[in-house]
Amino acid sequence: MEPLVLSALSKPDRNAETPLAVQLYRDLLEAIRSGRARGRLPSSRVAAAALGLSRNTVNAAYELLRAEGAVAIRPGAAPEILPPAAAAPAPTEVEASPGPGRRGQAWAAGRSRSGGGIMAPGHPDEALFPRDDWAMHLRRAARRRLGRAFAYGEYSGLPALREVLARRLAADRGMQVTPDQILITPGSQASLALIALTLADPGDTALIEEPGYPGARAAFRGAGLTTLPLTVDAEGADVSAAARARLTYLTPANQYPMGHRLSLRRRAEALDHARASDGFLVEDDYDSEFHWHGREIAALQGMAPERVIALGTAAKALMPALRIGWIVAPSGLAGPLRAAQRNLGLAANVHAQAALAEFMETGRYRAHLRRIAKVYGERGRALAAALRSLPGIDVADPSGGVQIGFRLPESREAAALTALHSAGFGTAALSDYCLGRPQEGLITGFAEATPERIAHFTATLRRVLPTR
Amino acid sequence: MEPLVLSALSKPDRNAETPLAVQLYRDLLEAIRSGRARGRLPSSRVAAAALGLSRNTVNAAYELLRAEGAVAIRPGAAPEILPPAAAAPAPTEVEASPGPGRRGQAWAAGRSRSGGGIMAPGHPDEALFPRDDWAMHLRRAARRRLGRAFAYGEYSGLPALREVLARRLAADRGMQVTPDQILITPGSQASLALIALTLADPGDTALIEEPGYPGARAAFRGAGLTTLPLTVDAEGADVSAAARARLTYLTPANQYPMGHRLSLRRRAEALDHARASDGFLVEDDYDSEFHWHGREIAALQGMAPERVIALGTAAKALMPALRIGWIVAPSGLAGPLRAAQRNLGLAANVHAQAALAEFMETGRYRAHLRRIAKVYGERGRALAAALRSLPGIDVADPSGGVQIGFRLPESREAAALTALHSAGFGTAALSDYCLGRPQEGLITGFAEATPERIAHFTATLRRVLPTR
Numbered sequence: 001m002e003p004l005v006l007s008a009l010s011k012p013d014r015n016a017e018t019p020l021a022v023q024l025y026r027d028l029l030e031a032i033r034s035g036r037a038r039g040r041l042p043s044s045r046v047a048a049a050a051l052g053l054s055r056n057t058v059n060a061a062y063e064l065l066r067a068e069g070a071v072a073i074r075p076g077a078a079p080e081i082l083p084p085a086a087a088a089p090a091p092t093e094v095e096a097s098p099g100p101g102r103r104g105q106a107w108a109a110g111r112s113r114s115g116g117g118i119m120a121p122g123h124p125d126e127a128l129f130p131r132d133d134w135a136m137h138l139r140r141a142a143r144r145r146l147g148r149a150f151a152y153g154e155y156s157g158l159p160a161l162r163e164v165l166a167r168r169l170a171a172d173r174g175m176q177v178t179p180d181q182i183l184i185t186p187g188s189q190a191s192l193a194l195i196a197l198t199l200a201d202p203g204d205t206a207l208i209e210e211p212g213y214p215g216a217r218a219a220f221r222g223a224g225l226t227t228l229p230l231t232v233d234a235e236g237a238d239v240s241a242a243a244r245a246r247l248t249y250l251t252p253a254n255q256y257p258m259g260h261r262l263s264l265r266r267r268a269e270a271l272d273h274a275r276a277s278d279g280f281l282v283e284d285d286y287d288s289e290f291h292w293h294g295r296e297i298a299a300l301q302g303m304a305p306e307r308v309i310a311l312g313t314a315a316k317a318l319m320p321a322l323r324i325g326w327i328v329a330p331s332g333l334a335g336p337l338r339a340a341q342r343n344l345g346l347a348a349n350v351h352a353q354a355a356l357a358e359f360m361e362t363g364r365y366r367a368h369l370r371r372i373a374k375v376y377g378e379r380g381r382a383l384a385a386a387l388r389s390l391p392g393i394d395v396a397d398p399s400g401g402v403q404i405g406f407r408l409p410e411s412r413e414a415a416a417l418t419a420l421h422s423a424g425f426g427t428a429a430l431s432d433y434c435l436g437r438p439q440e441g442l443i444t445g446f447a448e449a450t451p452e453r454i455a456h457f458t459a460t461l462r463r464v465l466p467t468r
Numbered sequence: 469m470e471p472l473v474l475s476a477l478s479k480p481d482r483n484a485e486t487p488l489a490v491q492l493y494r495d496l497l498e499a500i501r502s503g504r505a506r507g508r509l510p511s512s513r514v515a516a517a518a519l520g521l522s523r524n525t526v527n528a529a530y531e532l533l534r535a536e537g538a539v540a541i542r543p544g545a546a547p548e549i550l551p552p553a554a555a556a557p558a559p560t561e562v563e564a565s566p567g568p569g570r571r572g573q574a575w576a577a578g579r580s581r582s583g584g585g586i587m588a589p590g591h592p593d594e595a596l597f598p599r600d601d602w603a604m605h606l607r608r609a610a611r612r613r614l615g616r617a618f619a620y621g622e623y624s625g626l627p628a629l630r631e632v633l634a635r636r637l638a639a640d641r642g643m644q645v646t647p648d649q650i651l652i653t654p655g656s657q658a659s660l661a662l663i664a665l666t667l668a669d670p671g672d673t674a675l676i677e678e679p680g681y682p683g684a685r686a687a688f689r690g691a692g693l694t695t696l697p698l699t700v701d702a703e704g705a706d707v708s709a710a711a712r713a714r715l716t717y718l719t720p721a722n723q724y725p726m727g728h729r730l731s732l733r734r735r736a737e738a739l740d741h742a743r744a745s746d747g748f749l750v751e752d753d754y755d756s757e758f759h760w761h762g763r764e765i766a767a768l769q770g771m772a773p774e775r776v777i778a779l780g781t782a783a784k785a786l787m788p789a790l791r792i793g794w795i796v797a798p799s800g801l802a803g804p805l806r807a808a809q810r811n812l813g814l815a816a817n818v819h820a821q822a823a824l825a826e827f828m829e830t831g832r833y834r835a836h837l838r839r840i841a842k843v844y845g846e847r848g849r850a851l852a853a854a855l856r857s858l859p860g861i862d863v864a865d866p867s868g869g870v871q872i873g874f875r876l877p878e879s880r881e882a883a884a885l886t887a888l889h890s891a892g893f894g895t896a897a898l899s900d901y902c903l904g905r906p907q908e909g910l911i912t913g914f915a916e917a918t919p920e921r922i923a924h925f926t927a928t929l930r931r932v933l934p935t936r
Contacts, residue, residue: 026642026766029732033771068765069703069731082733097774097798098746100808101714104666107808116621126618135610138819142603150594151788153584174494186654186791190813197690198572202670218811222665235537246569263537264497265550278566297536298494303501306565320619321818323654330565340568340575343686345658349817350789351606 012053020053021060028061032070032081041071041079107222111214112432113417118448119457120426121257121403122286122316125447128372129319133364134355141354155347156338157184157326161357165326168360169312173285174298176305177328183341184353186323188286188313189215190346194327195309196223196247198340199280204246209237211405211433211441213256213284216249229435236262239270244277251284252300257405257433257443259398261297271304280330283310287401289317289369306330314356316402317369324348324356372447376402379449386458391465402447405430408465413440415464420444423460480521488521489528496529500538500549508546509539575690579682580900581885587913587921588894589725589871590754590784596840596915597787601832602823609822623815624806625652625794629825633794636828637780641753642766644773645796651809652821654791656754656781657683658814662795663715663777664691666808667748672714677705679873679901679909681724681752684717697903704730707738712745719752720768725873725901725911727866729765739772748798751778755869757785757837774798782824784870785837792816792824840915844870847917854926859933870915873898876933881908883932888912891928 009027012020031037041047044058051058062079065071071079100108114120149158156162162179169175185191192215200206202224208217210229220227225247230237236255239248248270252262262270274281283300289312301310310328325348329337341347359365380398387393387406395406408416413429420427420442430441444457477495480488499505509515512526519526530547533539539547568576582588617626624630630647637643653659660683668674670692676685678697688695693715698705704723707716716738720730730738742749751768757780769778778796793816797805809815827833848866855861855874863874876884881897888895888910898909912925 029766033732064765068729069733095772095774097800098748100666100801100804101669101672103669104804104808107666107811108804109811110807111811116616120619123619126614129618131611135607138610139603139607142606143599146594146787146789148584149789150597151588151591154789185813186815186817187813189811190815193812198568198575201569201571204569215811219813222808222811261536265537280566297532298497304563306563319614319818321614321617321622321815323815323817332565333568336568336572336576339578340572340690343575343577343579343657343683343690344661344812345653345655345687345814347654347658347791349654349791349820350787351820352817 009051012051021057021064024051024053024058024061025064028065029068029070032065037081039081040077041065041081043078103222103224106224109218109221111218112428113421114426114428115417115421117421117424117426119445119453121428121443121445122320123426123445123447124316124319124372124402125375126319128375128447130364130368133359133368134318137355137358138351140358141351144354146350149350152342154350155342157182157348158350158353158357160361161353164357164360165312169299169310169328172289174302175310175328176302178331181305181329181331181334183327183329183334183337184348185325185327185341185346186348187315187320187325188284188311189219189325190323191311191325191327192216192219192282192284193222194337194341194344194346195280195282196220196225197344198337199309199333200225200246205243206247206249207239207242207245208249208435209251209255210436211257211430211439212249212435213251213286214433216282216284217435220247220249227435232258232260234260235266236260237270238266239273242273244279245273246277246279247282248274248277248279249282249284250300251286253285253297254287254400256284256286256401257403257430259396259401259404261399262300267300267303270300271307274307281308283308285310285312287316301328306332309333317365317372318356322352322356324352376447379454380404380446382451383444383446383449383454383457386454387461390458390462391467393461393465398446403443403445405433405441405443407439407441410440412464412466413442416442416461419460419464420457423456425457425460477519480519489525489532492519492521492526492529493532496533497536497538500533505549508548509533511546571690571692574692577686577689579686580896581889582894582896583885583889585889585892585894587916587925589896589911589913590788591894591913591915592784592787592840592870593843593915594787596843598832598836601827601836602786605823605826606819608826609819612822614818617818620810622818623810625650625816626818626821626825628829629821632825632828633780637767637778637796640757642770643778643796644770646799649773649797649799649802651795651797651802651805652816653793653795653809653814654816655783655788655793656752656779657687657793658791659779659793659795660684660687660750660752661690662805662809662812662814663748663750664688664693665812666805667777667801668693668714673711674715674717675707675710675713676717676903677719677723678904679725679898679907680717680903681719681754682901684750684752685903688715688717695903700726700728702728703734704728705738706734707741710741712747713741714745714747715750716742716745716747717750717752718768719754721753721765722755722868724752724754724869725871725896725898727864727869727872729867730768735768735771738768739775742775749776751776753778753780755784769796774800777801785833785840786824790820790824792820844915847922848872848914850919851912851914851917851922851925854922855929858926858930859935861933866914871911871913873901873909873911875907875909878908880932880934881910884910884929887928887932888925891924893925893928 313325392409431438674688781793860877899906
């Protein structure tokens with residue numbers, strides 16, 4: 001090795017976290033890879049003196065090089081640099097990466113333009129999150145021994161959470177469900193991906209409400225399904241003219257985003273259609289945990305537990321970033337879904353699950369739901385009333401959830417979206433929620449709709465609407 | 469409605485969580501669906517008297533039925549039951565569910581037999597988990613305002629965690645990485661699924677070390693890839709005879725499960741092979757955060773950051789059930805991977821991320837790594853020494869990680885597995901880690917290998933081995 005090379009090595013940094021031997025090893029390895037060092041390394045005595053290191057440190061670095069196959073060490077001889085393998089690249093080489101595959105492009109397709117601002121669809125209000133309570137439950141959960149749940153033993157969800165959920169869903173939502181049918185996932189989007197990848201094959205047909213939830217469309221298209229629109233009217237989605245489909249995505253309790261409820265007649269028709277198609281209904285019960293009083297309704301799942309896969313989430317009642325959702329699976333499918341969940345890695349954090357189970361058991365969850373339902377109900381009605389004062393806007397009071405959708409007069413969507421995003425709102429375009437002929441309109445959250453924000457929102461929107 | 473039906477309704481339960489009106493509504497809805505109730509419901513006065521409820525309660529139940537489309541209500545008349553839609557099923561109907569699709573069967577395919585007992589491969593020791601520290605960090609994280617991270621704004625990971633990780637991976641592992649290249653996922657299995665679904669198309673080839681990690685095989689097969697085995701020897705995986713491949717899965721730091729290190733020559737050859745294939749190397753750095761002293765080595769990613777996708781996890785150093793892993797993506801792929809991650813729902817809990825970031829920042833993580841590396845090193849060497857005392861077993865001291873693999877004399881694997889599972893050990897079969905000709909052997913964790921357990925393990929195994 002040329003003395004030049006030895007002196008060109010970086011001076012080891014005694015204050016760095018990385019041990020001196022490892023620093024030297026890395027420098028030497030780069031010198032070897034780049035071809036700057038050839039032949040033999042200096043003896044450890046020479047190198048130690050030149051670099052101001054102990055011989056032990058130099059020998060440790062040489063041992064690392066030997067283990068890596070970069071040098072050969074024989075007693076009494078200086079380490080011999082082995083020929084670098086053909087074309088071993090220098091670490092500094094700049095190289096372009098291949099792109100994602102065709103399927104990767106489908107999975108990466110965009111969903112909707114919501115601008116990332118305030119009052120985005122589906123966003124609860126962080127100010128109402130019960131932080132101190134949650135912190136207490138999390139702390140308790142973390143100090144407990146987990147046993148089987150510590151590693152991979154309860155991959156599909158903590159038994160305590162699955163049990164309290166099964167009781168709640170039976171009592172509050174009229175579901176026919178045992179804890180074994182429940183899978184805890186990192187949220188509704190994970191549930192949709194698991195279902196699309198597991199219960200349908202590429203090229204199968206999936207029906208989606210029109211307008212409908214873009215997350216479902218993204219999961220189904222990523223999974224290679226053909227997505228077709230389902231007409232929605234005041235009775236909810238209408239399957240009477242629909243093609244046979246393996247999966248039919250529905251939001252029966254509160255149509256997303258237009259807020260209709262699926263009528264009993266339409267529910268029966270959707271079930272008939274699923275049976276005739278040898279398919280499944282996917283019931284996204286995304287916000288029905290806090291419909292306000294007078295809207296308690298049974299879940300579709302209770303009518304046909306072997307034909308309906310129900311989805312729920314803690315995102316709206318608590319916080320999206322908890323990343324906790326659940327699937328209520330037909331009993332015959334729970335086993336295959338659990339196995340696939342494991343291979344897809346779709347598991348939720350154990351402490352958040354334990355905290356949620358305790359939060360539900362102790363009644364704090366129910367008290368929290370009552371509190372936010374009251375606030376969100378007031379805010380939603382206030383926003384709807386303010387919107388109705390605008391020319392050409394017709395929107396009913398919301399009866400649940402955290403967002404409302406409404407149509408706009410023709411050719412105003414793009415201007416409205418630009419104006420609202422500039423004003424800091426995370427509003428979405430209704431046309432982004434459509435598969436077929438785009439409908440113009442907006443979707444806005446109302447959980448964060450304070451009176452000031454409502455005034456700002458409507459004033460911004462008014463400026464882009466035609467005068468009456 | 470027949471008086472018979474009215475009296476056959478369940479008595480409302482005043483102590484139930486479900487409001488009386490909702491209980492009555494559900495009972496009536498079932499009577500209507502099943503055909504037991506036809507014609508008209510009794511007036512609210514009559515029903516209230518018969519059931520011992522207030523008229524307001526009965527009227528609320530009727531209003532729910534009307535909203536559901538089950539009855540029509542006209543002022544001054546008793547509610548009229550609408551004809552149930554054709555073939556509306558009774559909730560009690562027993563119906564078989566269709567099975568999963570072909571792709572679903574691939575995703576649900578089993579991985580390995582490990583019996584769920586103690587000392588399973590990849591399991592750290594729960595007793596060494598820093599519970600009190602973690603509880604404190606979690607509590608602090610939960611009490612903080614999250615802002616953008618509260619909902620969907622930091623879906624690919626908290627900036628604080630991505631920043632501290634990027635610094636650590638550069639300093640400790642020699643990676644070339646910025647925070648923007650890092651995606652936080654719910655663990656390594658999620659990372660593998662994301663990569664397989666996004667960077668490869670169905671029918672593409674993936675190479676897997678032989679023996680190799682069954683989780684990688686499960687993800688690649690679920691994603692429809694053709695998986696081929698890569699020979700492994702003392703220098704690690706050998707690509708010299710391998711077919712062109714879109715993905716090559718490697719464990720360069722500590723071959724899983726046999727414990728070899730990929731030599732510098734083999735690293736260069738693997739990179740050449742990936743370039744010639746227009747493919748990627750997937751470097752699973754699953755346990756290199758706590759190789760014990762003298763084994764610090766640079767990650768393959770540092771040699772070719774645009775060609776290598778590196779995976780890491782908090783599962784071995786802390787706890788699998790935290791469900792936190794990370795991907796270091798080539799900079800050009802980080803964007804598409806993030807978009808696909810969102811559509812697949814592969815996100816990690818925010819409080820666990822915040823706790824981990826703080827744990828790393830404050831130096832507690834490094835102190836914890838030192839502590840467990842010492843304990844696990846001692847246990848691993850003790851287990852290896854005990855195993856070497858058995859006839860026909862040859863196994864080197866582990867130099868990192870939490871498990872070792874070793875070969876067994878011919879035709880002893882099945883008996884050994886049965887005996888160890890019966891004795892409560894979560895040992896895995898080496899043949900389950902093979903794609904090609906099965907190799908007989910065992911894989912066992914050593915993080916929980918106390919002296920008593922080592923004695924029990926070796927005594928159990930000795931009984932099924934041939935005498936020397």
